[in-house]
Amino acid sequence: MSVDQLRIIPRKDLPQWLDQMLSSFTVVAPTPQADYTNFKVITSGDQVDLESVNTRMSPKHLFFPKTERLFGFTTDRQQVDLDGQREDIPPRVLFGLRPCDARAVTMLDQVFDTDIFRDTSYVVRRQATTIVTLACNRLAASCFCTRLGSNPADTVGSDVIIVELPDNRLAIQPLTSKGQDLLKTADLPVSATAPDIEAFAQAIHTAQNADSTEPIDPDQLARKLTTIYESDFWDHDHQRCLACGTCTYLCPTCHCFDIADEAKDTTGQRVRNWDSCMFGLFTLHASGHNPRPVQKHRLRQRIMHKFCYTIDRYNQAFCVGCGRCVSRCPVNIDLREILNQLEDYQGG
Numbered sequence: 001m002s003v004d005q006l007r008i009i010p011r012k013d014l015p016q017w018l019d020q021m022l023s024s025f026t027v028v029a030p031t032p033q034a035d036y037t038n039f040k041v042i043t044s045g046d047q048v049d050l051e052s053v054n055t056r057m058s059p060k061h062l063f064f065p066k067t068e069r070l071f072g073f074t075t076d077r078q079q080v081d082l083d084g085q086r087e088d089i090p091p092r093v094l095f096g097l098r099p100c101d102a103r104a105v106t107m108l109d110q111v112f113d114t115d116i117f118r119d120t121s122y123v124v125r126r127q128a129t130t131i132v133t134l135a136c137n138r139l140a141a142s143c144f145c146t147r148l149g150s151n152p153a154d155t156v157g158s159d160v161i162i163v164e165l166p167d168n169r170l171a172i173q174p175l176t177s178k179g180q181d182l183l184k185t186a187d188l189p190v191s192a193t194a195p196d197i198e199a200f201a202q203a204i205h206t207a208q209n210a211d212s213t214e215p216i217d218p219d220q221l222a223r224k225l226t227t228i229y230e231s232d233f234w235d236h237d238h239q240r241c242l243a244c245g246t247c248t249y250l251c252p253t254c255h256c257f258d259i260a261d262e263a264k265d266t267t268g269q270r271v272r273n274w275d276s277c278m279f280g281l282f283t284l285h286a287s288g289h290n291p292r293p294v295q296k297h298r299l300r301q302r303i304m305h306k307f308c309y310t311i312d313r314y315n316q317a318f319c320v321g322c323g324r325c326v327s328r329c330p331v332n333i334d335l336r337e338i339l340n341q342l343e344d345y346q347g348g
């Protein structure tokens with residue numbers, strides 16, 4: 001990582017930098033909500049809470065909202081009103097993402113912004129956003145990003161990375177032209193000394209080696225999943241699954257949606273809503289037939305989608321090891337255990 005543009009500031013000056021940012025950008029950052037944090041638009045730098053490792057909700061709703069009007073229509077005049085596709089997003093900074101969430105955004109890019117299919121609402125939000133990531137200097141009990149080939153100082157998906165130095169200072173490094181533009185708008189002198197650069201490199205090294213767990217081999221896992229599709233591997237965990245959908249709603253990479261028309265009299269709108277493969281109605285056909293009639297099939301689908309189909313299609317598992325599904329599942333279904341069991345499973 002080049003350190004040409006490295007800035008060093010005392011941690012206590014962070015609110016001041018955010019206040020400065022607020023004069024040119026909308027800033028969305030983790031803020032305290034009862035006993036957890038979530039991403040909210042801030043109006044002052046001192047509202048930001050960077051102590052918790054991960055927000056409860058992932059930041060995916062900032063690019064792919066839970067519910068979104070696609071267009072309106074009238075049935076009497078047979079007109080379509082495309083208002084919902086012309087959302088104007090002012091330049092914004094998504095501040096304080098953790099590396100896992102920043103990496104997850106690059107996975108959503110592969111779904112919503114491709115040469116064949118471009119979701120204009122998503123692309124507008126994405127282009128308007130500069131992502132400032134905070135490297136993790138501690139891991140939550142549910143974190144397992146290293147199992148997925150990442151690490152607590154991963155820079156994939158970030159425009160700027162911030163690393164905490166041991167002496168209550170922050171090292172701020174732009175990684176893209178967007179990141180450089182953001183730092184140009186701030187009064188942050190490029191003043192890193194040789195010892196600062198050494199401390200930065202050391203902090204990155206420590207974060208990258210904070211967890212020595214062996215990464216999964218995605219190709220091997222995908223191959224195994226193909227061979228055990230009909231096996232008894234799937235007979236157990238589903239029994240306690242409540243089909244609540246929490247795991248998929250909190251996940252930064254899950255992106256299934258449903259499209260519905262809401263109409264009254266002669267006017268209506270077409271909306272896109274998050275959906276979940278864990279719901280019984282997800283694959284219910286109008287005929288009444290459901291190709292995934294029981295929860296066993298739905299849990300299998302979630303694992304197959306994340307660790308087999310996305311490897312076939314995008315060459316990577318669609319899990320970043322953020323641990324949200326692990327820590328929030330009401331019946332303690334633990335994805336890390338499922339991955340361990342999968343690796344050990346010898347049946348077929």
Ligand code: SF4
Pocket residue numbers: 247250251252253254306318319320321322323324325326335
């Ligand atoms: S599957 Fe679980 S651990 Fe993986 S990215 Fe989604 S919520 Fe995070």
Ligand code: SF4
Pocket residue numbers: 240241242243244245246247248278328329330331332333
């Ligand atoms: S959070 Fe747990 S109980 Fe709810 S759908 Fe996911 S695996 Fe099932």
